[in-house]
Amino acid sequence: MSNANPGAGFEYPAVEVSWLKRDVLLFATSIGCTVDELQFLYELHPKFAVFPTYPILLPxxxxxxxxxDFYASQAQTPIPGIPKMDARRVLDGQRSMTFLKPLPPTSAGKKFEIRAKVLGVYDKGKAGTVIETQQDLVDAGTGEVYTTAVGSGFYVGQGNWGGPKGPATVNFPPPDRAPDAILEHQTTAESAHLYRLNGDYNPLHATPEPGKAMGFGGAIMHGLSSWNFTARDILRRFGGSQPENLREFQARFASPVLPGNKLVTKAWRTGEVKGGFEEIRFVTQVEGGKVCLSNGRALVRIVDGKAGISQIDGLIFEWEDDTNIVKPPVTTSANATSVDDYKYNIHSLGCIDYQQEEMKNASRVGVGVGLLKQEANRDAMKKRWVGVLGVALR
Known part of the structure; x- marks a missing residue:
């Protein structure tokens, strides 16, 4: 610990953490996982897995x-040389997470701990104070580290105590071109109430009064809920919803999200690959409004649909068998007809409505970009349509 950076290196007491299968099922549901990602939603699925960002909730x-009682739970161990901070006026600044080992579906039979230390405490003047910490999820029996998270808490209006201003933040701006994917996530008035059941019971996200006192006009979404929504969307789009395909994920909390807002994420592949994981950069904003997650970056092992690819008028489809070409080719992207009377209508963000006129049980289904497990008529189709992988950008 140094006078130039008071508090840096201070280690908090280790905190024991635990979870059950129901906890990880709830988490996956609360961040928007759907039945085409059943491995996160059903404990008897042969590939049942914990969504990789779940440990961000364990502290x-x-x-x-x-x-x-959220406020009582946030009573801090005093950091030497730092004024006491009021946890009732704290916001998330940014979070990054590195995934080192897959988490078991339950902690039963093992003892896990969060081991945290202070990386820096920065005085931002009248605006407030930033406390940056590192939190490792550790198997206390073996010493193995499962995840490492680095985050900053912004203590609103609690600055001007004479501390250092802190270093400039490393930025990851998106490329100056059209995004490779545009992803949507619709929240509801109840989204924060579902998400808080994971263990983050801050009243700021449940009742209007704290938000009004802080100038937000009412309750706001958890910053980490938007962070996790986007992590799920990124992994689904680029990593095939396979948890082992996400190595790192980070974003800065740029502005509040209100319950009911739609989030729109623009994502870019950079082509930079390290150890088989490609860097993805992204920006998430409220539809028609402000950026809420900036400085977005993920390292993802890209899934390009190894089951077979068909490209039709800029779309990528995946088939279960070895059929790689759909005939006749699509001639228009507005109202296209392909084999077996399937109709594809392309929406502005790459979504599709499809209808097979022969199948009464199919009628009309809205499909988001991703992997949809939709059985087609095998006798008629001779294959199973797994889903839309995305929009092919030339």
């Missing part, structure tokens, strides 16, 4: 299965 949940 809030710790070992409890009950609703807790």
């Amino acid at each position: 809030f949940k710790t070992t409890t299965q009950e609703v807790i």
Whole structure:
């Protein structure tokens, strides 16, 4: 610990954490996983897995299965040389997470701990104070580290105590070109109430009064809910919803999201590959409004649909068998007809409505970009349509 950076290197007492299968199922549901990602939603799925960002919640949940007093739970261990901060006026600044080992579906039979240390405490003047910490999820029995998270808490209006201003943040701007994918996530008025059941019971996200006192006009979404929504969307689009395909994920919390807002994420592949993981950069904004997640970056092992690819008028389709070409070719992207009377209508963000007139049980289904497990008539189609992988950008 140095006078130039008071608090840096301070280690908090280790905190035991635990989780059950129901906790990881709830988490996956709360961040928007759907039935085409059943491995995150059903405990008997042969590939049942924990969504990789789940440990970001464990410092809030710790070992409890009950609703807790958020403010009491946030009572901080004093950091030498730093004024006491009011946890009732704290916002997330940014979070990054590195995934080192897949998390078991339950902690039963092992003892896990969050081991945290202070990386820096920065005085931002009248605006407030930033405390940057590193939190490692560790198997206390073996010492193995499963995830490492680096985050910053912004203590609103709690600055001007004479501390250092802090270094400039490393930025990851998106490329100056059209994005490779545009992803949507619709929240509801109840999204924050579902997400908080993971263990983050901050009243700021449940009732209007705290948000009004902080100038937000009412309740706002958890910053980490938007962060996790986007992590799920990025992994689904680029990594085939396979948890082992996400190595790192980070974003800065740029502005609040209100319950009911639609989030729109623009994502770019950079072509920079390290250890088989490609860097993805992204920006998430409220539809028609401000950027809410900036400085977005993920390292993803790209899934390009190894089951076979068909490209039709700029779209990429995946088939279960070895059929790589759909005939006749699509001639228009507005109302296209392909084999077996399937109709594809391309929406502005790459989504598709499809209808096979022969199949009464199919009628009309809206399909988002991603992998849809939709059985087609095998006798008629001689193959199974797995889904739309995305929009092919030339």
